Amino acid sequence: MTPSNDTEDRSNEEHSKSEPAALNQATRTGYVALVGRPNAGKSTLLNCLIGEHLSIVTPKAQTTWQRVTGLLTIEQDQLIFLDTPGILETRDLLQRAMLGAALEALQEADVVLLVIDTQRPPTDRDAERILSALKETSAPVLAALNKVDEAPLPVVEAWDSWVESELGAPTYRISALTGEGTDELLGVLRERLPEGPFLYPADEIASDPVRFFVAELVRETIFEQFRQEIPYSVFCQVVEFRESQDPVYIQMNVYVERKSQKGMLIGKNGTAIRALGEVSRQKIETFLGQSVYLDLWVKPLRAWRKNRAYLGDLGFRLPPDDDT
Ligand SMILES: Nc1nc2c(ncn2[C@@H]2O[C@H](COP(=O)(O)OP(=O)(O)OP(=O)(O)O)[C@@H](O)[C@H]2O)c(=O)[nH]1
Ligand SMILES: [Mg+2]
Known part of the structure; x- marks a missing residue:
């Protein structure tokens, strides 16, 4: 293509395109x-x-x-x-x-x-x-x-x-x-946005994995249902997510910092963990738009909030200059 016919060619291209005009902005x-x-x-x-x-x-x-x-x-x-x-x-x-x-x-x-x-x-x-x-x-x-x-x-x-x-x-x-x-x-x-191409498809609302949101919904329910230090001592992680099953099968580890907290989370005759599972499951079903079988496993992970290796395994990014 020579510089002289450049303009003409582009205008022809313009006319032949079928996309809406907005895409050209x-x-x-x-x-x-x-x-x-x-x-x-x-x-x-x-x-x-x-x-x-x-x-x-x-x-x-x-x-x-x-x-x-x-x-x-x-x-x-x-x-x-x-x-x-x-x-x-x-x-x-x-x-x-x-x-x-x-x-x-x-x-x-x-x-x-x-x-x-x-x-x-x-x-x-x-x-x-x-x-x-x-x-x-x-x-x-x-x-x-x-x-x-x-x-x-x-x-x-x-x-x-x-x-x-x-x-x-x-x-x-x-x-x-x-x-x-x-x-x-x-x-x-x-x-205030800078000019630039879209980085995600226009209809997407999230980029984090579904497993992350599912675990977060259980953590939210723990904040709602438990008191004092419990919400701050618990972290949830999906260990199995079988989407092809109906109901969707989700196995989740619920980590606590101390053995004594395991008893508090489970409650007398399992009442606390049942209430947690029930409300969490409903939230996850709303989020996924599907029926869910939620299998919660409470596990002690000693002092995980202070442990670099555990935090790394749980998906936290630690500051590089940290010497703890
Ligand atoms: N009345 C009122 N309450 C609000 C408003 N926005 C948030 N809240 C309440 O404030 C509380 C904290 O809201 P979050 O959105 O969790 O606050 P956050 O800044 O994300 O908190 P962290 O994640 O702990 O840093 C909740 O009880 C919200 O319902 C608001 O505009 N008005
Ligand atoms: Mg927040």
């Missing part, structure tokens, strides 16, 4: 990291934006332990949301892995959405943790002032001033629970 694709202090509503916001119960949510802090990717494609825009564990003070190796996951998402982000719980006023500790974490990113930061459905207005205003003076970032008042303000926020996020 530039697409925008980007990673949007949802970060913030524990319990701010990051996972609720991810679910609200995606329109699915993808990331587990509980009233307790430190629910999310690993990053969860949620995909949303609207017209020419693809948003790859990274829900992250809360930016927290780390006391053990699991918490260091959790913080590491949040910091890694900050490094990968094209846009950072700082999610703030405006039910509580800003503290020095919040300020220190948030500002230190945000040093990891060079991406633009937006702040979602969340929970405005319940938050006292003076506290929302206090956060507004804090974000303005400390970050100079734009703020958006939202409720991830009711959806208030989230359409406008989504519009702003779309505007």
Whole structure:
């Protein structure tokens, strides 16, 4: 093809194409990291934006332990949301892995959405943790002032001033629970996406394996049904997933840190584990849209939260410079 007939050839090509005109427009694709202090509503916001119960949510802090990717494609825009564990003070190796996951998402982000719980006023500790974490990113930061459905207005205003003076970032008042303000926020996020091809098919909402979500739904139910340290001592892992069977057969290990916790999880005459299995199974059936046989095996894995090898086996990515 010579430069002289280049234009003509391309215009001919254009006319012969049968795809909709929209495909010829530039697409925008980007990673949007949802970060913030524990319990701010990051996972609720991810679910609200995606329109699915993808990331587990509980009233307790430190629910999310690993990053969860949620995909949303609207017209020419693809948003790859990274829900992250809360930016927290780390006391053990699991918490260091959790913080590491949040910091890694900050490094990968094209846009950072700082999610703030405006039910509580800003503290020095919040300020220190948030500002230190945000040093990891060079991406633009937006702040979602969340929970405005319940938050006292003076506290929302206090956060507004804090974000303005400390970050100079734009703020958006939202409720991830009711959806208030989230359409406008989504519009702003779309505007911030860099141009680029889609990285996932337009109809996909998740990139993590189904096994991960299934195990997370059991962990969510443990947070709901057990008290004190139990939710923080348990991790779930699918060991067998037979999709071709009806009902789908799922065998899951439920690891506890100490032998005594095994008894608590099973309960008197097995009542606790039966209740856990029943509610978890229903959630998994809704998620998969199929009948499920859920086989839970409670196993002690001594002090797994502090054990590098166990955490590695359970799928946690540990910070490389960690010497614990
Ligand atoms: N009233 C109100 N509650 C909310 C809102 N968003 C989240 N919550 C509640 O806040 C609690 C924590 O929500 P999560 O989405 O689990 O918070 P998170 O930031 O993901 O928490 P971690 O994973 O522990 O860091 C849950 O009880 C939610 O129902 C909101 O807009 N309004
Ligand atoms: Mg969460």
